[in-house]
Every structure is written in C-alpha cells, then in structure tokens.
Amino acid sequence: MKYEIVIGLETHVELSTESKIFCSCGGHSASKEPNDCVCPACSGMPGMLPVMNKRVVELAVTAGLMLNCEISRYTTFDKKNYYYPDLPCAYQITQLNHPICTNGLVTLKTSEGQRDIRIKQIHMEEDAGKLVHAGKASYVDFNRTSVPLIEIVTQPDFRSAEEVLVYLNKLKTMFRSGGISECEEGAMRCDVNISVRPEGSEEFGVRTEIKNMASFEAIEKAIRYESQRHIDAIEFETEELVQETRRFDDVSGKTFAMRNKETEADYRYFPDANLMPIIIDDEWLEQIKAAKPVEIDEKAEGYRAAGISEKEIDMLIHNHNVSKLLDDVVNMGCDAKNVAGWILTDCVGVLRKNGKLLSDLTITADDLSAIIKMVDSGDVNRMSGRKILTAVLEEGVDPVAYCKENGLDAKVDTATIESVMDRVLSENAQAIADYKNGKEKAKQALFGACMRELKNTADTAVIKELLDKKLQNI
Amino acid sequence: MNYFVKTISDKGNIAVDDTILVKGVQTAAGSRILEGFEPLFSAEAVTRLEKAGYEIAGKTHVGEFGLDLTGEFSYYAEKEETLKGAAAEAVAKGAVKAALGVDMNGATRRSAALSGVDFLKPTYGTVSRYGIVSCAASGEQMGVYAADVEGIKEVMDVIAGYDEKDGTCLKKDYDYSTKEDIKGKRVCVIKELVEKADAETAGRVKAYADKLAKAGVVVEEISLDIFDAANTTWQILMTAETCNNVSRYDGVKFGYRAKEYNNIDELYVNTRTEGFNFLTKAVILYGSDVLSKNRYDDCYGKSLKVRRVVSEKFAALMEKYDAVLTPVCSKSAYTAYAIEDAFKTVFEESVFTAVANLIGVPALVSGGVQLMGKAFSENVLLSLAGSMERAGE
Numbered sequence: 001m002k003y004e005i006v007i008g009l010e011t012h013v014e015l016s017t018e019s020k021i022f023c024s025c026g027g028h029s030a031s032k033e034p035n036d037c038v039c040p041a042c043s044g045m046p047g048m049l050p051v052m053n054k055r056v057v058e059l060a061v062t063a064g065l066m067l068n069c070e071i072s073r074y075t076t077f078d079k080k081n082y083y084y085p086d087l088p089c090a091y092q093i094t095q096l097n098h099p100i101c102t103n104g105l106v107t108l109k110t111s112e113g114q115r116d117i118r119i120k121q122i123h124m125e126e127d128a129g130k131l132v133h134a135g136k137a138s139y140v141d142f143n144r145t146s147v148p149l150i151e152i153v154t155q156p157d158f159r160s161a162e163e164v165l166v167y168l169n170k171l172k173t174m175f176r177s178g179g180i181s182e183c184e185e186g187a188m189r190c191d192v193n194i195s196v197r198p199e200g201s202e203e204f205g206v207r208t209e210i211k212n213m214a215s216f217e218a219i220e221k222a223i224r225y226e227s228q229r230h231i232d233a234i235e236f237e238t239e240e241l242v243q244e245t246r247r248f249d250d251v252s253g254k255t256f257a258m259r260n261k262e263t264e265a266d267y268r269y270f271p272d273a274n275l276m277p278i279i280i281d282d283e284w285l286e287q288i289k290a291a292k293p294v295e296i297d298e299k300a301e302g303y304r305a306a307g308i309s310e311k312e313i314d315m316l317i318h319n320h321n322v323s324k325l326l327d328d329v330v331n332m333g334c335d336a337k338n339v340a341g342w343i344l345t346d347c348v349g350v351l352r353k354n355g356k357l358l359s360d361l362t363i364t365a366d367d368l369s370a371i372i373k374m375v376d377s378g379d380v381n382r383m384s385g386r387k388i389l390t391a392v393l394e395e396g397v398d399p400v401a402y403c404k405e406n407g408l409d410a411k412v413d414t415a416t417i418e419s420v421m422d423r424v425l426s427e428n429a430q431a432i433a434d435y436k437n438g439k440e441k442a443k444q445a446l447f448g449a450c451m452r453e454l455k456n457t458a459d460t461a462v463i464k465e466l467l468d469k470k471l472q473n474i
Numbered sequence: 475m476n477y478f479v480k481t482i483s484d485k486g487n488i489a490v491d492d493t494i495l496v497k498g499v500q501t502a503a504g505s506r507i508l509e510g511f512e513p514l515f516s517a518e519a520v521t522r523l524e525k526a527g528y529e530i531a532g533k534t535h536v537g538e539f540g541l542d543l544t545g546e547f548s549y550y551a552e553k554e555e556t557l558k559g560a561a562a563e564a565v566a567k568g569a570v571k572a573a574l575g576v577d578m579n580g581a582t583r584r585s586a587a588l589s590g591v592d593f594l595k596p597t598y599g600t601v602s603r604y605g606i607v608s609c610a611a612s613g614e615q616m617g618v619y620a621a622d623v624e625g626i627k628e629v630m631d632v633i634a635g636y637d638e639k640d641g642t643c644l645k646k647d648y649d650y651s652t653k654e655d656i657k658g659k660r661v662c663v664i665k666e667l668v669e670k671a672d673a674e675t676a677g678r679v680k681a682y683a684d685k686l687a688k689a690g691v692v693v694e695e696i697s698l699d700i701f702d703a704a705n706t707t708w709q710i711l712m713t714a715e716t717c718n719n720v721s722r723y724d725g726v727k728f729g730y731r732a733k734e735y736n737n738i739d740e741l742y743v744n745t746r747t748e749g750f751n752f753l754t755k756a757v758i759l760y761g762s763d764v765l766s767k768n769r770y771d772d773c774y775g776k777s778l779k780v781r782r783v784v785s786e787k788f789a790a791l792m793e794k795y796d797a798v799l800t801p802v803c804s805k806s807a808y809t810a811y812a813i814e815d816a817f818k819t820v821f822e823e824s825v826f827t828a829v830a831n832l833i834g835v836p837a838l839v840s841g842g843v844q845l846m847g848k849a850f851s852e853n854v855l856l857s858l859a860g861s862m863e864r865a866g867e
Contacts, residue, residue: 045514045727045728046495046511047513047515048605049603049639049642051638081718081765083742085726085738090718090722268765268766270770270774273612274642
C-alpha cells in the first residue's frame with residue numbers, strides 16, 4: 001500500500017530587535033557573558049511590570065504580511081504557567097486567544113511543482129532562559145529570557161520532508177532579507193507534527209509531535225525516521241501508535257517518546273492583566289506596510305534588470321544589510337551593477353584579507369558612494385579607489401580626506417601622460433618587439449611601467465587608450 | 475504595637491507597607507518566602523514622594539501578600555489580640571503623617587475602618603503599580619492612609635499620574651479636591667450590605683447617612699444584588715492571578731530557599747511549603763483550580779463575563795447617584811483567629827470591598843464607612859467625606 005505523510009509545523013523565530021520584548025535589556029545578540037543582559041524585569045523580581053516593545057509588533061506584522069496573513073487589529077497576551085528553573089516568573093507570556101496574524105498562505109516551488117501551505121497563525125511570545133549543567137551543579141543563564149519570538153503555525157499541509165525544507169529555507173531567506181530575524185543557528189526552532197495515512201484517504205492518522213529541533217538537518221532526518229516508524233507500525237503492526245510528544249536524538253537518528261509528565265501538563269493559560277490589548281489601527285498598519293521591505297522575488301527581479309549576476313543577487317538577497325547598502329548607494333546616484341561589483345568584489349576582497357565575512361561589512365552608504373563617484377568621474381583611478389576603500393574598511397578613515405592627504409586625486413593631464421609614455425616606450429624597445437610578435441603580456445608590462453612612472457594616479461582608461469594608439473603607430 | 479517591620483528614617487513622615495518596594499530595604503510582603511529580598515529600585519510612588527521632599531519613615535507590616543483580613547498573618551509581626559493593621563495604626567497613633575498601602579482584597583480598607591483613619595483606593599490605573607509586590611494585577615491599586623481627606627489629597631497629588639513603566643497606568647492628569655459643593659449630591663445606601671453588618675456597624679452607616687442628609691445631600695436606601703456576585707467573581711480572579719504571580723517565588727533566584735532538597739522538584743516543593751503560610755497556600759490551590767483546563771470556562775472565563783455585567787450594573791446605578799454608602803466590614807472590632815479559618819473569613823468580609831477591586835472604581839474609607847463612586851469620581855468622595863470631617867470638628 002502507498003502512504004501519504006501529513007506534516008504541520010510550528011516554527012519559532014527569534015526577532016532581530018535591539019531590546020527584549022518587555023524590558024529594555026539588549027536582545028540576545030547583545031550578550032557576551034552569562035547573565036550580562038538581565039534586569040529585574042526579565043529575571044522575574046517582584047515589582048517589575050512588562051512594557052510592550054513596539055518594534056516586536058511591527059516585525060510580527062511584517063512577517064504576517066510576507067506570509068499573506070490577516071492582521072489582527074486587536075491582539076492580546078496570555079500567561080502560560082509551568083515551573084522550570086530557566087523560566088524566572090514560572091510563566092511565559094504568549095498569545096493564545098487573539099494572535100497577531102491569522103490565515104496566511106505561502107507558495108512553495110518544489111521538485112514536484114507548486115505547493116500551497118496555509119498558515120494557521122503567527123503569535124508573539126517571549127523566549128525562556130538556558131540551563132548550563134556542570135558536574136553536579138546547574139546554572140541558569142537569563143540572557144535569552146524575554147528575547148522576542150514569533151511562532152508560525154501551519155496547517156497540516158506538507159506532504160514530504162523536502163517540502164518542509166523548501167518552506168524553512170524560504171522563511172529563512174525572507175526573514176533575513178526583510179530584517180525580521182538573522183535566523184542564525186538556534187534562532188529558528190521547529191516542532192513537527194506528523195501523521196501517516198493510506199494514499200487517497202481523507203482521515204488523518206495518529207499524530208505525534210517532535211519537539212524543539214534547531215537544525216534543518218535534524219528536522220529532515222527526524223521526519224524521515226518518524227514517518228517510516230508510522231508506516232511500519234501500520235503496515236507491519238510493529239507497534240501501536242499513540243498520540244504523544246517525542247524528541248529527536250541526533251546521535252542515533254531516532255525519535256523517543258518523552259515522559260508523560262512533560263507532555264500532559266495543564267498550562268492554565270489566562271489573560272495577562274499587566275499588558276493592555278494592542279490595537280493596530282489603519283494608520284499604524286499603513287506605516288508598517290510602507291516600511292515593509294520589498295519581497296525577495298521582486299527585489300531579485302530588480303537586481304536582474306540592473307544587470308547584476310545571479311551569483312551576486314544570491315549574495316545580496318540573503319543579506320539584508322548589504323542589499324540595503326546597495327540600494328542606498330544606488331539612490332545616491334550610482335549604477336547598481338557597478339555598486340554590486342564594488343561591494344561583492346572589492347569590499348569582500350578586503351574583508352577576506354582580514355578574515356572577515358560579508359556580514360561584517362560596516363562601510364556607510366555615504367562613504368561608499370563618495371569613493372565610487374570619485375572613480376566614476378575620473379578624479380581618481382580605479383586602483384586608487386580600491387586603495388581608499390581599503391583604508392576606509394581597515395582604518396575607518398574619511399575617504400575624501402584620505403584621498404587628498406595621499407595625493408590620490410592628482411589629476412594628470414594627457415600631455416604629461418603622453419610624455420611619460422613616450423619615455424617609457426623609448427626605454428623598452430624589447431617589450432614593444434615582443435608585443436608586435438603577439439605577446440599580450442608585453443603590453444601589460446608597458447602599461448604597468450607607465451602607471452609606476454605616473455605614481456598610479458592617472459586615469460587608467462586614458463593610459464590604456466593612448467598606449468593602444470601608440471603601439472599601433474609604431 | 476510595633477508597626478514597623480523596618481524603620482528607615484526617624485524624621486520620616488510617610489510609612490510604606492511591606493508590599494511596596496523601597497530600594498535596598500528588605501521588602502517581603504509579610505512572607506517568609508521573600509526573606510532577605512532587597513529590591514534594586516523603589517516603587518514609582520515612593521520615588522515621587524522622595525523627590526517631593528517626603529521621607530520614608532519605615533516599612534509597615536502586612537499580612538502575607540495582603541491576603542488576610544487586616545494584616546494579622548505577617549511572618550514578621552508579633553501576633554496581636556485585637557486586629558488593627560500596622561500602616562493604619564501608624565497613622566492613627568500619629569507616628570507618620572500618611573502611609574501607602576496596596577488594596578487588593580480589602581485588608582487596607584478594613585484596617586483603616588478599624589483604626590479610625592481614612593484610606594483611599596483610587597480608580598484603577600491612577601497610581602503606578604511599578605514596584606508593588608503584585609498579586610492580583612487586574613484589580614490591585616496603591617492607595618493612601620491618612621488622618622483625614624486633606625492628608626490623602628496631599629499624598630495623591632504627588633503619587634497619581636502616568637508612569638511609562640506600568641502599561642496599565644493611565645495617561646491622565648489629576649487635580650484632587652476635598653471641598654467641592656456637596657449640596658444636592660445624591661448618595662445611595664445599599665440595603666443588602668447594611669443587613670450583613672452587625673448593629674453597631676449598621677448604626678454607624680445610618681448615622682453617617684443622616685449627617686450627609688443634614689448637609690444637603692439626598693440620601694436614599696436602595697436594593698442592588700451585585701455584591702455577592704462581585705465578591706465571588708473577584709475571589710476567583712484574585713486567587714487565579716495571585717497563584718500565578720507568586721509562582722515566581724521558587725527558591726531559585728532570590729528570597730527564601732529550603733535548606734534540604736535533593737533535586738529541583740524538592741527545591742520547589744520544600745521552599746514553597748516552608749515559605750508560604752496556610753492562607754497563601756489555600757489561595758494558590760483555589761487559584762490553580764479555577765484556571766485548570768476542566769474548570770476554566772465555568773470559573774475564570776465566566777468571571778470575566780460577570781465582571782462586565784457588574785461593571786454595567788454599577789455604571790447604571792451611577793447614572794442616578796453620585797456615590798454609594800456601605801459598611802467596610804461586618805463588625806467594629808475583630809479578635810485573633812486561626813489561620814485555617816482565614817480563607818473563609820476574608821471571603822465573607824470581602825463582600826463589602828471586592829466590587830471596587832473587580833471593576834476598578836474608587837473607594838474611600840472615612841469615619842468607619844465606605845463611599846464608592848464611578849471611575850475618577852474621587853473628588854466627589856473626598857468632598858463628601860471632607861464635609862463630614864469638617865462638620866465633626
């Protein structure tokens with residue numbers, strides 16, 4: 001018999017906000033040492049009250065718009081009660097009754113064609129802390145406590161592990177390019193609901209839930225293992241399937257039932273009286289819509305039209321800050337393809353030399369556009385431009401001042417170039433002969449000699465043109 | 475009686491009850507579970523008073539988390555034969571000019587009535603809740619004890635008003651007055667509540683009504699059946715919220731921790747068994763029950779609906795009257811009793827006070843009686859009581 005796998009996902013995504021969801025502590029990425037991003041509020045001390053971080057609402061709504069959701073105009077928070085040492089208040093603030101987004105839809109391109117996945121809801125919640133076990137002692141690190149999360153819950157619309165991965169990759173790309181989340185390792189965690197039924201059947205099979213997986217690889221393996229376990233149970237009656245919560249063990253590649261105690265808890269949800277309902281009015285919603293980053297597909301199309309290569313587009317749309325830098329510099333009057341080259345070839349070159357990644361790029365749009373404009377206008381040549389860029393990236397200098405101080409903008413008139421070139425040619429008869437005999441490299445050597453004589457400041461295009469002309473005439 | 479759990483300044487003129495945070499001074503809400511907890515910051519109201527030049531005299535005893543009748547079940551206080559309430563007594567004896575207290579289930583108002591001082595529980599959202607040991611977030615509110623309404627006005631003028639650190643604090647300005655014209659104001663006396671009081675208390679309400687009438691106030695006795703429902707509803711919401719808010723006291727982070735435990739579950743259980751008193755445990759059990767999956771719809775969910783109905787009925791009454799006159803509690807004096815009886819005793823006495831917590835309206839205790847009005851009608855209540863106080867001088 002053939003079987004159909006039915007999967008629904010709950011994906012927790014850590015939002016890229018500067019501060020936590022209900023206090024002014026820095027977000028997760030701000031912490032360096034255990035418990036260095038903790039205040040009386042997020043460590044659960046009495047007397048402190050949660051105060052909503054507006055940015056969290058805006059990012060959650062933006063995510064909802066990207067996933068074609070209905071945006072709730074009235075949204076509230078609830079408390080979920082359970083005891084655990086990493087949960088300082090012994091309750092988590094989350095959304096049960098009035099989640100911020102509902103009824104979305106996302107379309108996937110898979111090897112089998114297009115697939116629509118319905119989004120049941122997106123809700124906002126706070127993360128818990130972390131336990132660190134060392135020998136007999138356990139320590140609690142509250143840095144992650146109250147870091148904002150959104151949880152995206154789908155309908156049971158996936159039919160394979162492949163679809164799940166396409167979906168997760170799509171979310172990752174979308175959220176990174178949209179500045180919603182960096183989606184780094186551990187910042188995106190999934191619970192997978194899975195069941196199996198004979199192909200063509202309308203009824204759902206017994207459902208199990210695999211909790212809290214942080215890597216795509218684990219998710220894929222877990223789905224493959226768990227769906228096969230279900231099929232075996234039905235086909236060969238190897239075991240009786242029960243509705244339960246399971247965990248995936250990375251080492252063995254198997255799933256295991258969790259103790260009942262962990263799964264049958266009554267969380268005693270109830271409304272949080274400390275947080276007033278949030279009303280999203282037309283004006284606010286329009287502001288969020290206006291600020292919403294262009295969808296990645298649309299963005300990629302724009303870059304393609306500007307003549308940027310596919311490889312470069314791929315690098316750009318995966319990195320919100322970099323594509324924003326490019327857009328900003330283009331808005332300052334530079335050509336998109338040219339700017340892409342400066343960022344993805346020249347900047348990346350300098351970063352690599354210093355052992356850094358594209359995501360470490362810190363140059364401002366003002367500085368980069370200044371350099372590009374100096375080069376485009378012929379005030380400095382490309383080589384000098386690169387030199388200025390290196391100094392900006394490595395030493396944080398002001399590009400215009402650096403250029404002046406180092407005499408890189410010394411304009412060399414054509415007559416001077418010509419006289420220098422004549423001298424170089426008269427001193428390199430052998431190179432000229434080699435060139436005439438078909439050695440392209442000889443021309444490069446002559447060009448280099450001219451540049452050296454001109455102290456690398458002259459316009460390279462002018463030198464090239466003049467050199468070609470002179471070599472032809474010899 | 476020694477009112478102070480901790481004396482801070484001899485010169486101080488304001489006492490702060492032990493459910494209110496004062497930076498660097500143990501704040502334990504009368505409970506062993508918070509033994510040794512020294513806050514890193516003061517409550518907003520305390521900060522505002524200090525900025526205005528007032529000095530905090532000390533922390534006064536409260537019953538554990540303010541759940542009892544008048545403050546008789548504090549882990550830190552000596553047991554007294556006659557119940558009074560420490561903050562109210564400190565004001566009554568002239569040790570301080572005024573005191574701050576958190577009104578959550580009526581203990582503050584009962585204390586004031588029994589000690590013969592005034593207490594105002596203002597409209598919900600008036601005074602910042604930042605820095606109070608929160609139990610029932612949806613109805614608790616900081617209020618002021620003073621010898622007369624002038625003292626209450628003086629302190630309220632300092633502490634009332636918007637605070638961004640409390641999401642439930644309203645963006646509103648207040649200008650308190652105790653001297654508005656009360657002639658022609660309409661006050662109703664609630665028959666059902668007077669009938670629940672003993673003869674002496676009922677007599678006091680009657681005498682107060684007569685005095686108001688003499689001053690030109692229209693006083694009418696009416697019947698209104700919302701108070702039992704309001705009380706039951708508030709006990710459900712209050713116990714549920716309290717159960718949730720005291721969950722954080724688990725021995726992991728601060729306060730009391732049991733000496734003996736072998737694992738995390740024992741740490742929780744032993745700490746909480748030793749740290750909470752009998753009444754708090756009863757509230758936790760009751761609160762857990764009303765929030766449980768099988769009972770939620772019938773208890774907590776329904777209570778939220780009843781809250782709305784009570785609010786509407788009270789608002790309808792306030793179309794016809796400017797204030798409601800009731801007893802504060804059923805007796806004029808209480809003696810020590812067993813903590814095992816506390817849950818039931820407090821529940822029965824809260825029928826007079828719970829409605830103000832449930833729907834957030836202001837309640838003023840003065841002359842051993844209670845005046846309630848619609849939201850933000852403090853000036854009417856203060857002027858009615860002020861007029862009576864001035865007439866009595």
